[in-house]
Amino acid sequence: MIIANRKPVAEIVAMVKDFSRVLVLGCRGCVSVCSAGGEREVELLASLLRLGCQKEGKKLNTITATLVRQCDKEYIDTLDDWDGQYDAIVSMACGVGVNFIANLRPMTRIYPGVNTTCMGGSMEQGQWIEQCAGCGDCVLHLTAGLCPVARCAKSLMNGPCGGSVGGRCEIHTNTPCIWQSIHDRLDRLGRKNELSDIAPIRDWRTSGHGGPRTTLRDDLTI
Amino acid sequence: MSFSPDIQAFCCHYTSQQSCSQDGGGLLEDGFPSTVTINRLPCSGKLQVSALLAALENGADGVYVVGCPKDTCHNVLGSQRAAKKVLAVKKALVELGVEPERIEMFHLQRGLHPEFITAAQTMDKTIRTLGPSPFKGESK
Ligand code: SF4
Ligand code: SF4
Numbered sequence: 001m002i003i004a005n006r007k008p009v010a011e012i013v014a015m016v017k018d019f020s021r022v023l024v025l026g027c028r029g030c031v032s033v034c035s036a037g038g039e040r041e042v043e044l045l046a047s048l049l050r051l052g053c054q055k056e057g058k059k060l061n062t063i064t065a066t067l068v069r070q071c072d073k074e075y076i077d078t079l080d081d082w083d084g085q086y087d088a089i090v091s092m093a094c095g096v097g098v099n100f101i102a103n104l105r106p107m108t109r110i111y112p113g114v115n116t117t118c119m120g121g122s123m124e125q126g127q128w129i130e131q132c133a134g135c136g137d138c139v140l141h142l143t144a145g146l147c148p149v150a151r152c153a154k155s156l157m158n159g160p161c162g163g164s165v166g167g168r169c170e171i172h173t174n175t176p177c178i179w180q181s182i183h184d185r186l187d188r189l190g191r192k193n194e195l196s197d198i199a200p201i202r203d204w205r206t207s208g209h210g211g212p213r214t215t216l217r218d219d220l221t222i
Numbered sequence: 223m224s225f226s227p228d229i230q231a232f233c234c235h236y237t238s239q240q241s242c243s244q245d246g247g248g249l250l251e252d253g254f255p256s257t258v259t260i261n262r263l264p265c266s267g268k269l270q271v272s273a274l275l276a277a278l279e280n281g282a283d284g285v286y287v288v289g290c291p292k293d294t295c296h297n298v299l300g301s302q303r304a305a306k307k308v309l310a311v312k313k314a315l316v317e318l319g320v321e322p323e324r325i326e327m328f329h330l331q332r333g334l335h336p337e338f339i340t341a342a343q344t345m346d347k348t349i350r351t352l353g354p355s356p357f358k359g360e361s362k
């Protein structure tokens with residue numbers, strides 16, 4: 001899922017300080033699972049923003065709401081329920097949600113409440129780690145299911161750089177060297193010989209260069 | 223001008239049951255500061271960060287939580303969860319440029335005991351030193 005962290009409160013207070021009515025808008029998707037922008041976090045941020053403004057001697061009124069998703073036109077439409085009741089929105093969805101509101105509500109002032117960081121998984125309670133960089137040309141069938149694009153600090157495609165020590169990456173010594181892990185895993189699966197295959201030069205065009213990547217499913221469009 | 227703080231204490235029922243059962247009357251005689259209001263909870267672990275923030279929004283100059291000793295919490299991990307939430311509010315206060323000492327966690331034994339009163343006195347002293355909550359600035 002998409003991982004995000006709340007922005008420092010002072011940063012958000014500075015964004016909204018000139019408004020007196022703010023809609024703090026959460027999302028029930030990824031950001032609620034990674035505890036960055038779900039219902040509970042929305043209540044907390046609203047309270048912190050009110051306190052931040054109170055401290056500056058200003059009064060901020062907040063409305064709090066949480067959409068099912070902020071990355072779907074249908075759910076953005078429900079924003080109409082609060083028409084005329086706010087001067088700005090602080091969206092606690094990932095950047096997609098903020099973009100969607102900006103796309104669909106040209107006159108709405110919309111500000112981000114979180115920093116969107118990566119696509120990751122929940123390793124244990126309270127810890128999420130990036131697993132996939134969304135490169136658009138997946139190689140996991142060659143690497144025993146472990147991603148060198150996202151999880152190797154140098155995105156190497158043909159084995160380790162030679163810097164790993166004790167199975168740890170030389171860049172971040174608390175992170176496993178993913179190439180060591182790929183090697184060990186292929187070995188366990190009896191597929192170690194595949195490591196001698198040279199990966200072809202990658203075509204990075206699928207990984208986001210040249211504007212937004214678009215997916216079009218003819219079977220689903222109307 | 224003398225400053226009489228508004229301090230909100232959130233106390234686990236198990237830690238504070240005897241103290242609370244006296245309706246606070248006996249407590250005051252023993253030196254419990256009159257600036258502290260006790261809010262009794264079934265378990266300190268039940269506390270939400272939003273409730274602690276709400277106390278500050280409603281004008282508290284200081285807030286503290288009293289829960290069981292870490293390793294003998296009546297509800298196993300309740301007081302440790304509460305301590306984490308107090309920590310979260312401390313961090314948020316720092317972000318807002320406000321003294322984190324305005325909120326504290328105390329792990330105390332069950333029953334009526336001098337430490338319960340000492341904790342309240344400590345908070346009273348800290349908050350008197352810090353002065354009124356900066357969140358109470360008059361709205362412009
Ligand atoms: S190879 Fe690309 S698509 Fe596959 S997991 Fe890695 S970054 Fe994601
Ligand atoms: S030590 Fe391993 S994970 Fe780190 S940069 Fe080198 S190959 Fe990549």
